[in-house]
Amino acid sequence: MTELLGHYNYWIVIILMMTGFYIVIARPNLVKKVIGLFIFQTSVFILFISMAKIEGGTAPIIEEGLSVYSNPLPHVLILTAIVVSLATTALGLALVVRIQEAYGTSNEDDIHVQDEED
Amino acid sequence: MEHLIDIVLLGLLMITGFAIVRMKSLLAVAMLTSIYSLLSASLFVVLDAVDVALTEAAIGAGISTILMLATVALTRDEEKAPRHTPLLPLAVVTVTGAALIYGTLDMPHYGDPAAPVHQHAASAYLHDTPGEIGVPNVVTSVLASYRGYDTLGEVTVIFTAGAGVLALLGYRTRRRNIQGPGIRKLVVLRVIAKLFFPLILLFALYVLFHGDYGPGGGFQAGVIFATGFILYALAFGLGNAQRVIHHPLLRIMAAVGVLIYAAVGIEGILLGGKFLEYGVLADDPVTGQHLGIMLIELGVGITVAAVMLIIYYGFVSRQD
Numbered sequence: 001m002t003e004l005l006g007h008y009n010y011w012i013v014i015i016l017m018m019t020g021f022y023i024v025i026a027r028p029n030l031v032k033k034v035i036g037l038f039i040f041q042t043s044v045f046i047l048f049i050s051m052a053k054i055e056g057g058t059a060p061i062i063e064e065g066l067s068v069y070s071n072p073l074p075h076v077l078i079l080t081a082i083v084v085s086l087a088t089t090a091l092g093l094a095l096v097v098r099i100q101e102a103y104g105t106s107n108e109d110d111i112h113v114q115d116e117e118d
Numbered sequence: 119m120e121h122l123i124d125i126v127l128l129g130l131l132m133i134t135g136f137a138i139v140r141m142k143s144l145l146a147v148a149m150l151t152s153i154y155s156l157l158s159a160s161l162f163v164v165l166d167a168v169d170v171a172l173t174e175a176a177i178g179a180g181i182s183t184i185l186m187l188a189t190v191a192l193t194r195d196e197e198k199a200p201r202h203t204p205l206l207p208l209a210v211v212t213v214t215g216a217a218l219i220y221g222t223l224d225m226p227h228y229g230d231p232a233a234p235v236h237q238h239a240a241s242a243y244l245h246d247t248p249g250e251i252g253v254p255n256v257v258t259s260v261l262a263s264y265r266g267y268d269t270l271g272e273v274t275v276i277f278t279a280g281a282g283v284l285a286l287l288g289y290r291t292r293r294r295n296i297q298g299p300g301i302r303k304l305v306v307l308r309v310i311a312k313l314f315f316p317l318i319l320l321f322a323l324y325v326l327f328h329g330d331y332g333p334g335g336g337f338q339a340g341v342i343f344a345t346g347f348i349l350y351a352l353a354f355g356l357g358n359a360q361r362v363i364h365h366p367l368l369r370i371m372a373a374v375g376v377l378i379y380a381a382v383g384i385e386g387i388l389l390g391g392k393f394l395e396y397g398v399l400a401d402d403p404v405t406g407q408h409l410g411i412m413l414i415e416l417g418v419g420i421t422v423a424a425v426m427l428i429i430y431y432g433f434v435s436r437q438d
Contacts, residue, residue, distance in 0.1 A: 010222040012128040018215040019135040026207035029197040031144055031189055035151050039135060042158050042178065046131075049167045054236060055229035059166045060256040061332065062248055068231070070166035071240040072256040076265060079257065080272040082173045083337050083422065087279030089182055090429045093189045094286040097436060106193040109201045 009050040016043035028108040030099060034092040041085045048074040120164060127161045142197045144190045152183035168333035169257045172325070176341040181426055184348060188433040252404040253330040253411065261335065262411040266394040269414070270379055273421050277376050280425035287432035289365055304353075311353035318346035326419050330408070336415035340422025348430050356434050365431060368424045375421025382413045 020043060023036025052074035060072035100106045103114055134154045141147045155178030162171035226233035243260050251259040261269055326339035351359035383394040391398035396410025 006227050007222050007225065008125065009128065009228050010225060011219055012132055014215055014218045014222070015132055016135050017218070018211045019132075019139060021214065022207055022211045023139055025210065026200060026202075026204045027197070028200045029144070031186070031193055032147065032197055034189075035138065035147055035186065038151060038178075038182065039138065039154065042155065042174075045170070045174070046128075046158055046161060049162055049165045049170060050228060051225075051233070051235050052167065053165045053229050054231050057166060057231075059168045059333070060244065061168075062244075062254040062256060069244055069256070071236050072243055072260055073240045074235070075167045075170050075257045076260045076268075078167070078170050079173050079261065079335075079337060080269060082170065082177050083341075084272060084275050086177045086182055087276055087425075090185055091279055091282050091286070093185050094283045094429075094432065096189055097192050097433070098286055100193045107198050109198070 010047065013043050013047045013050065016040075016046070019043075030096045030106045030108060031093070033108075034089060034096060037092065038085070038089055041081075041088075045078045045082065045085075048078050123164050124161070127157055127164065131157050131161070144193075144195050144197055145187070147197075148183060148186040148190055151186060152179050155179040155182065169255070169335065169338070172333050172338045173341070176338055176345065180345055181341060181348070181430070184430065185433055188430075188437070192433075192436060250404075251407045251411075253408070255330055255332065257333075258329050258335055258411065258415075262414055263396060263407060266383070266414065269418065270376075270383070270394070273376055273379055273418050276425050277372055277421055280372050280428045283429045283432045284369075287436055289428075289432060290435045291360075291365070308353050311349050315346055315350050318349065319343060322346065322419075322423075326415060327412070329415055330411060336418025337422055339415075340419040340424075341426055343419065343423040344426035344430070347427055351430070351434070356431070360431070363427065365428075368428050368431070371420050371424035372428060373421075375417045375419070375424065378417030378420065379414050382410055382417070386410075 017040055020036045020038070020040030023039065024033050027033060027036065052071040054068060054070050057068040057070040058066055060069040060075065062069075096106055099111065103111050105111060105114075131154060134150055134157060138147050138150050138154070141150065155174060159171045159175040159179060162168075162174055226235075243264060244256055247253065247256045247259045251263050253259050322339045322343035325334035325342060326336060329335035329339070347359055347363060350362065382396075382399075386395040386398055387393055389398040394410075394414075396407045397403035399406035399409050
């Protein structure tokens with residue numbers, strides 16, 4: 001079964017990554033761009049956690065009678081990365097709110113038009 | 119069975135991702151993003167990362183969604199069609215994706231115990247934690263003790279984000295109680311919110327102090343603690359929530375948490391150890407580790423909770 005799955009997780013992660021990337025570069029709405037970035041970030045988390053998985057392992061909490069644990073190191077890295085992802089998302093959204101107040105729109109194309117008029 | 123759940127969850131994630139691209143209504147996109155986070159949290163449970171799942175569920179599906187909804191309320195809900203054709207972005211994405219998939223072919227297979235990532239540091243952490251740190255949850259021992267420097271950095275990042283949002287959005291004290299007009303009529307919501315508020319805070323404290331033994335820790339606890347107040351603010355209005363927890367207090371608490379963390383590190387130096395060495399905090403090194411981990415988790419929890427509330431207050435006090 002593992003052989004059959006092989007790289008399935010990684011491929012889906014890359015599709016999700018590219019979905020987020022596409023939203024960031026192709027969509028003009030700034031809120032949507034931040035959401036695209038969020039999707040990209042979450043897909044990276046899944047990539048790391050997939051690598052930490054060991055076949056037949058369990059959660060890395062030491063317990064009598066268990067010997068195989070999944071790798072705790074990527075868990076630690078991603079745990080803190082999730083909190084940092086919220087920090088960046090919040091800052092990004094705060095910038096969008098200020099841009100909306102300054103330009104009256106959160107559409108990138110409209111903002112460019114307004115900038116060219118000045 | 120585990121593989122089947124893995125395949126289904128990843129498939130659902132992919133569908134949600136495509137739906138987010140297609141949807142024009144930003145309100146719907148924000149809710150789909152919440153579903154996306156919840157699905158990935160479920161996936162983390164299947165992949166044995168229980169601590170990560172708890173964090174993702176609280177942060178990704180909880181607070182991020184609230185911030186996105188608050189932003190959508192401040193901007194327009196409908197997304198305009200882009201002026202350019204999507205052909206060039208599509209080509210860029212396809213080429214990048216193909217290159218990355220080609221790159222994965224060299225990677226060790228999913229779940230392979232012999233993969234290089236599982237050697238060296240990770241196996242040492244798993245092997246040494248019971249003797250050196252004495253806490254069963256290896257994620258907590260690595261986070262708080264072995265890689266304590268990193269975590270101090272992360273907490274500082276959170277603090278900086280709070281300061282950044284405060285600088286961008288400021289904070290306006292409102293006489294009027296900011297609240298949606300329909301919420302006042304929802305009696306069930308208000309009663310349930312009142313019932314859940316103390317339970318959420320209690321659960322946050324449990325997650326904080328039980329983090330050594332089970333999934334949990336300062337990051338998750340801080341977020342859950344803040345969620346309790348956010349639920350209160352959603353049901354009873356921002357003005358009432360501010361009477362419960364004042365904004366100046368939050369600004370002080372955000373700094374206090376980081377200072378507690380750093381103070382534990384300096385205390386280690388003063389007692390003759392290295393920065394963030396917990397073994398010297400008590401007579402017995404393992405007791406010292408317990409004490410140190412408890413204190414820094416407390417610091418993390420205080421900062422995270424305060425910053426989450428600062429960010430939430432900042433966004434909501436912007437609404438007219």
